[in-house]
Amino acid sequence: MSVDKDTVMRVARLARIAIPEDRVLPMAEELNRILAWVEQLNSVDTSGVEPLTSVVKMDLKRRADKVTDGGYAGDLMANAPLSEDNFFAVPKVVE
Amino acid sequence: MTDLTSLSLAEARDGIRARAFSAVELTQAHLRSMEAARALNAFITETPQHALAMAREADGRVAEGNLGALEGLPLGIKDLFCTRGVLTTAASHILHGFKPPYESTVTANLWRAGAVMLGKLNLDEFAMGSSNETSYYGPVLSPWRRRGSNVDLVPGGSSGGSAAAVAAELCLGATGTDTGGSIRQPAAVAGICGIKPTYGRVSRWGIVAFASSLDQAGPMARTVKDCAILLKAMAGHDPKDSTCANIGVPDYEKALTRDVRGLRVGIPREYRIDGTPVEIDALWARGAQWLRDAGAEIIEVSLPHTQYALAAYYIVAPAEASSNLARYDGVRFGLREAGSDITDMYEKTRAAGFGREVQRRILIGTYVLSAGYYDAYYLKAQRVRSLIKRDFEQAFEKVDVLLTPTAPGPAFGIGEKSDDPISMYLNDVFTVTVNLAGLPGMSVPAGLSAEGLPLGLQVIGRPFDEETVLRTCSFLEEAAAFKAKPEAWWRAVA
């Protein structure tokens, strides 16, 4: 499984990170080195082994159906790069 | 009066209780040493006004005789903990200007106990690193230097600011977080103590997430006792964190009996790794000998999947990180770069906001989760993780704790390893297994390298048995009698 330039571009697109043209190939090489290194896992026999789902053995915590939160739109907007009338504002999304 | 900053946290606590000095005096002393230590770049944000206000309130409570467990004790907070109204950056440009309207559970617990916040400590960006060189706010310098050298060394990472600040006596203790060794490894190279508690012991609520299934916060301080005191205050059930265990928190200070008679200590065979410096192996053997001499039983055990831990970690952690860091999108907080449309805005913001190592890990994580690769990488790694956990469970049938080195070597020079990610990742080789299995692990300073740099030993315990880990470490601390301190060279340049 070798990562080529197209794969880097596809993955970067999925991750929404712009990669400048001249960084694509070096990034492919970096990723390939790391992936080649982690491929040592293939030598572990994991047949019949369940993937780990959680390290702590406990029941999932549950909350009562009560309204205990919200009502502070102003606080939420305080850190927003752009907001109007308590809406977060983003470049127009075309559907 | 003795220099208030050289007191241990426990000594300072007792001094406040005895009214030998006030919280304001104690805080002022630390603020002065912080000011003189800016060359270390340990703090991203100093909060002196905040600190003094908190200290005055603490003094008020002292006057009323209404003392919390940490009343008036100045602490540094890793800048991964959200603090209400105070800049919180995760050492990343992407959180530019972010002031959370909320307080993390851990820091809220500390303030409730009366502690004083000195400021927000530097770290590797999003805690991704082992040397504190990936911070957007620049590297932290270790207070330590090789004997006869003035080469700047790394303080370890990712809690590098915490380690440096504690070692340089800028604060009595600090919070750290540990995803693959980020408390224990910097503690070891900075000659201080640090404990990563059992996963679920401490709430993750309000801590900027790196890898949710591995992250755990813990204390860093100059003594085992200080760590015990801090951990007691930080830990506890939090209904806001689904993975935080609803079990009582023992009085860890009481556990520090140093009595190791009859304790069964495992020495994992697989931790003898080719290329580990001789002095690390020697230190490890010395640690085992101390324990044996004090009546502990030393038992060689096997953790057969150890060699795969790092590879599994470097799949699981980036995978979780790639998802955890998706929220940094320029919409609700932090940096936004202008874009021609929404996707362009996202891509430019995230390219400008994340540093190189973070981008690399996001891309790796995105790749290993993507269609067609999920089973081969992510699921495979989680299966290996099950095996690693099982290894520990089997070992703990025979022993009570495990003893290992903390890091494969002493601190290295800034820039020495930063262009080779894999050699950097190897710094976590002894610590990362503990995160994968969710166990408690602690590093305690145990000696100096030939060049005069601190080296640490790690004690690993059963789930939620921090008490035995602390007890063992308190014994090792006494046996090692580690008294070395870094020369305060940074004061000269300040």
Place this chain on the structure above:
Amino acid sequence: MSAGEGRNGAVIEGTTGPWEIVIGIEVHAQVSSRAKLFSGAATAFGAEPNSQVSLVDAAMPGMLPVINEYCVEQAVRTGLGLKAQINRVSVFDRKNYFYPDLPAGYQISQYKSPIVGEGEILIDMPGGETIRVGIERLHLEQDAGKSLHDQHPSLSYVDLNRAGVALMEIVSRPDMRSAEEAAAYVRKLRAILRYLGTCDGNMEQGSMRADVNVSVRRPGAPYGTRCEIKNVNSLRFIQQAVEYEARRQVDVIEAGGTIRQETRLFDSRKGETRSMRSKEEAHDYRYFPDPDLLPLELDLAFIETIRASLPELPDAKRARFMRDFGLSAYDAGVMVSEKETADYFEAVSKGRDAKAAANWIMGDLFAHLNKAGLEISASPVSADNLGRMLDLIADGTISGRIAKDVFVIMVETGGDPARIVDERGLRQVTDSSAIEAAVDAVIAENAAKVEELKTKPTMLGWFVGQVMKKTGGKANPQAVNEVLKAKLAHVLGG
């Protein structure tokens, strides 16, 4: 009863022969909870922008989800109502994608291990056929926020009030074969949800939305390529969308084209579906188990307690109405189609002639409600009053004919029928002398008709009508009939 395979549904006659429509539907039903699935923010409809948003919903750094137990309960309840497998262990996964109304950059959903597995829904078609539609699964997931694109020339506005609201995604098998079946399926599902009380089924407010998957094939051939029509929000639109889309696909194929699997949206103004260009980008959601949550484990007692509290559902109620009240299959089906209707019917028919009750409800009452656009819960004629009106008919106080007038007055005034009858003097005339007088008059006025009666005895009904008219409808038709027969016996040859 018949399942999807080998059944003849609606057929589209193309230029090249007949085509069969294959439909599968994913319904997103909002759990009728007060708070969101993983946060304590409110779910009420129509609130001020971002006023029902918690730090968790806004995906602020360090925020963690904790599940709402009521939502878990409602999902199980719904699963039981769909006669489905309840999975004792289910897992929450992250579905990763970037969109401004998805603050975390992932939706918490259930992918590989949903809370509810296979079940079924039976739908009764007007032709008398009962169709079985398989349920593939039901899972819990978060709703997204809302983006408003028409408020500003260059910006979209994001409101997160809906973000994190609990949805049950209910996925059917591709077992429907016509637009009518598709609409009937959603209608039946909505009825079941309302009976259970797990979702209010309000499609206008978005509490229930359907994604309709449509493909066409030659009868008996393998499935064709499907298109998914997103977020159709009324029963009528579902029907229109299927009709349009199936026709479109047939036209494309018959013109030599091929169907591309894609997401389409239904434009209700134009009555057509069209491709959603922005969704064309290949999706790679990188699902993986959410490390902030543990697997959801349900104990048997929890499930059994819910099972024991299930109400009588439409199918059982329909069977009972047929068995106990002698209603026809069709009438019983109409009576149970909405829980409110069934409750109304049961209230009216209690201790009375159930068939008469059903007739009045389906006839005069529904006609009025449809015209006025009212739900039965808002009916101006209460079940109580309608029942009392039936009593007045049964005890001969009013005739069926007069009852129609009384009913109209009840609709207008909401009044009590006995009072209306009294106040308006509508009491039925049973006094035989008055009836005899009217009969005599009619016979006297219609000598020619009396002649006709000799050869055409069925003419008697006409005489009854004339007498009724003369008495303003108040005469008891039974009595009129008897008097007429007696007085005309000579003509009728009795």
